[in-house]
Amino acid sequence: MIVIANGAFKSGSTWQRNLLKGLMDFQPLPENFQSKKHDSFVGIDRLADIVKSSEIKSNNYLAKGHIYKKDHIELLASNEDDVKIFMIQRDIRDAIVSHYNHFINVRSFKPSFKTYYWLVGRYKAIQLAKYNKNWESFQNNVYHSTFESLKKDTPGELKRFAEFLGVTLNQKQIEDIIEANSIKKVRENSPRKWFFRKGEIGDYKNYLTASMEKDLERIQKKNNLLDKLGYYLIFELRRSLS
Secondary structure, three states, X not given: OEEEEEEOOOOOHHHHHHHHHOOOOOEOOOHHHEOOOOOOEEOHHHHHHHOOOOHHHHOOEEEEEXXXXXXXXXXXXXXXXXEEEEEEEOOHHHHHHHHHHHHHHHOOOOOOHHHHHHHHHHHHHHHHHHHHHHHOOOOOOEEEEEXXXXXXXXXXXXXXXXXXXXXXXXXXXXXXXXXXXXXXHHHHHOOOHHHOOOOOOOHHHHOOOHHHHHHHHHHHHXXXXXXXXXXXXXXXXXXHHO
């Protein structure tokens, strides 16, 4: 079986993957399953071969993913017995703030949040909304979670993760997995401490203005032509050329 911890960027999929890692004895992800850029990520261009592979019938693997295109989702959904996806969502407002802090840590251009929002963030919101919508109708081999539910009830959500995989955990095991993967522990052990920031719910209140929130509400309901063009130029076209 291959288990994929999936979610939109900065929505909690890294934390989700770390928790899942403690549930089973996973084998190292084979090289032919891996993304070309990150060995812990599943290779999107290899999904068709992975879902048909005999290896996922005899071994258990864990991978991370940021998969959102409908044809890729349908491929994963085509093998319900050997492919399990954990799809995590997050309040788009908090995800945007988290993306901003990632943005200013990896780029030489370090704008104010206001500049970031109107140039990049609002188009990131379009991507996040599209991402979540594409997954909502897939249920059979997909466990839908949210950053908020995982944060508010980590033991209960972890137990549900285990049940979805057919694994039984006792209370001590649950507590040990949670403790080993607390944001404090993970930050201490990471060379990129800035990557694991606050992990809080509602931090957007410290960043978003009323006009930004109103803009986000509209974007999640309907995109106009300029919204679509900006999104395409910043995310889709850039990715296709990289």
